Amino acid sequence: MQNKNQKTESRRFAKNGKTEYKNRSWKIGNYFYNNNNNNLFNSNKIQPRKEEKHKKVDGGDVFLSLPSDQVVDCIFSDKLLVQSEAKVFESVMRWAKHDSASRDCFLPQLMEHVRVRLSEALPFHTLKSDMLNRYKPGYGDKVILVVGVFDERSKCTEFYDPKMRRWVNGPNMISKRWKPCLAVVKDNLVFAVGGSSDRLKPVRTVEVLDLSSEMPCWKPSVDMLVERHIFGVGVINNCLYAVGGHNYSDKELDTAEVFDYNTQEWRMISKMSTRRSDPGVAVLNNLLYAVGGNDESLRALNTGECYDPSLDTWTPIAKMSVRRSQFSVGVLDGILYAVGGHDNYNCLNSVEAYIPSTGVWITIADMHVARFRAGVVALDGLLYVTGGSYNMIVVDSTEYYSPETNTWTIVTDSTKFAHTSTGLIAINRPRYFKT
Structure with a gap:
């Protein structure tokens, strides 16, 4: 039997393509992490840098250059402006492929914070089976x-x-x-x-x-x-x-x-x-x-x-x-x-x-x-x-x-x-x- 949380998640996934996480309001490309606020229990203190004119967003050069911890803080935030969670997923995958030799190991943790619906996750499921095993959520680690x-x-x-x-x-x-x-x-x-x-x-x-x-x-x-x-x-x-x-x-x-x-x-x-x-x-x-x-x-x-x-x-x-x-x-x-x-x-x-x-x-x-x-x-x-x-x-x-x-x-x-x-x-x- 599904518990209350599972039912809530089911309702989220059943919705149409409209944005479900209403507080996602920061732009990925303009995200910058405040290193002074890295307390595990005060993650809501993370601050974005003010947007700059002509700055590309949604997984552009700025996002691709971020270190792994800043990517996590970015996609974990409820204040992220995206058309769909698929964009978050795509940005994370582009970030990993930008330097796959050193970044592939971070994908299990990053995927835990991608709130992607099943239909949007289909490209992910076309990956090879050995890659899927590596990208399983890391709870229990x-x-x-x-x-x-x-x-x-x-x-x-x-x-x-x-x-x-x-x-x-x-x-x-x-x-x-x-x-x-x-x-x-x-x-x-x-x-x-x-x-x-x-x-x-x-x-x-x-x-x-x-x-x-x-x-x-x-x-x-x-x-x-x-x-x-x-x-x-x-x-x-x-x-x-x-x-x-x-x-x-x-x-x-x-x-x-x-x-x-x-x-x-x-x-x-x-x-x-x-x-x-x-x-x-x-x-x-x-x-x-x-x-x-x-x-x-x-x-x-x-x-x-x-x-x-x-x-x-x-x-x-x-x-x-x-x-x-x-x-x-x-x-x-x-x-x-x-x-x-x-x-x-x-x-x-x-x-x-x-x-x-x-x-x-x-x-x-x-x-x-x-x-x-x-x-x-x-x-x-x-x-x-x-x-x-x-x-x-x-x-x-x-x-x-x-x-x-x-x-x-x-x-x-x-x-x-x-x-x-x-x-x-x-x-x-x-x-x-x-x-």
């Missing part, structure tokens, strides 16, 4: 959420769309916090857990961002039982685990706790065998791994252990090849990666991978940039590393690792905001996400 993009104690968040290669501002958090841990529960709930306040005091507070809502905003969630700073989190079966860390009462922590989303309660679980602040924490095959970090003497560790929720026990695993604290971990294709960090003496650009089937660590290619306290996330078969610090200097670069080639590649369109944070996570592209 991943984007990256980053916290702490202006400075380490900021409320600000930012999204990165790797397909459109564009950074977009996200909703501000409720309170400033340094190094919160991020986790996704039930596919659309992003939890920002613990960290420290703007006065560098470890906190128990938790915030949650519901990505399924129309206008997502951060809201308070249930506080942890223990104040935790520089710790790690993982999610197993919609249960959120917080592991290790540091606070002023117990210094380096060997404790861990779990939040059950169904009961909305935190409870303590078995302690680790070793106190660990700044550990790397990740989930592999429904097991929780805690590796490296600092012990109570602030010595970097190379040991690791694995928690089985069904047994409530921790088991030692193989040691890493080097000691690492303030490093980052990521899981890609069933392999756990330990990235960069510090060994008490040097900032590291080395990376190693733990293969659970063999129970051993192997060394892989070094990063281009040595960094600690970086953000790491797996996305589309690649491992992205962004931000971090190097010798007291904040790093503003991003690079990604390809397991197929065992190589790292610098991302040329790195974030414009230098930051050091492990507050980095991949999320499903929400339907409201318009880049």
Whole structure:
């Protein structure tokens, strides 16, 4: 049965050739984007440049020269003056063909904003089948959420769309916090857990961002039982685990706790065998791994252990090849990666991978940039590393690792905001996400 929205769309498509989107009033050829207004949640602030005399419109030279992000903002607007949506479609196709080698990859996102009727879309359906597959809407794709993009104690968040290669501002958090841990529960709930306040005091507070809502905003969630700073989190079966860390009462922590989303309660679980602040924490095959970090003497560790929720026990695993604290971990294709960090003496650009089937660590290619306290996330078969610090200097670069080639590649369109944070996570592209 069609829902209300589907029926509304059907009525739109059933109308005759008259313009259906009455607020389409800007001319494509005279559209210019205001770079200061790129907030995802304030896209209505986009401004056109005043029309110039003798300027051609409807996909002319000006439109063909626009970068991809400005094309998206142009065709997404309700204030676009066109005779029919077919003109928008034709302009987008001309824009792509103008430099097909570098622009074809943007067509899936651009087509999401073309409000073309079925009859007007017929030329599109004459494309070859392999091209049609490439141009399917991109909902369900991943984007990256980053916290702490202006400075380490900021409320600000930012999204990165790797397909459109564009950074977009996200909703501000409720309170400033340094190094919160991020986790996704039930596919659309992003939890920002613990960290420290703007006065560098470890906190128990938790915030949650519901990505399924129309206008997502951060809201308070249930506080942890223990104040935790520089710790790690993982999610197993919609249960959120917080592991290790540091606070002023117990210094380096060997404790861990779990939040059950169904009961909305935190409870303590078995302690680790070793106190660990700044550990790397990740989930592999429904097991929780805690590796490296600092012990109570602030010595970097190379040991690791694995928690089985069904047994409530921790088991030692193989040691890493080097000691690492303030490093980052990521899981890609069933392999756990330990990235960069510090060994008490040097900032590291080395990376190693733990293969659970063999129970051993192997060394892989070094990063281009040595960094600690970086953000790491797996996305589309690649491992992205962004931000971090190097010798007291904040790093503003991003690079990604390809397991197929065992190589790292610098991302040329790195974030414009230098930051050091492990507050980095991949999320499903929400339907409201318009880049």
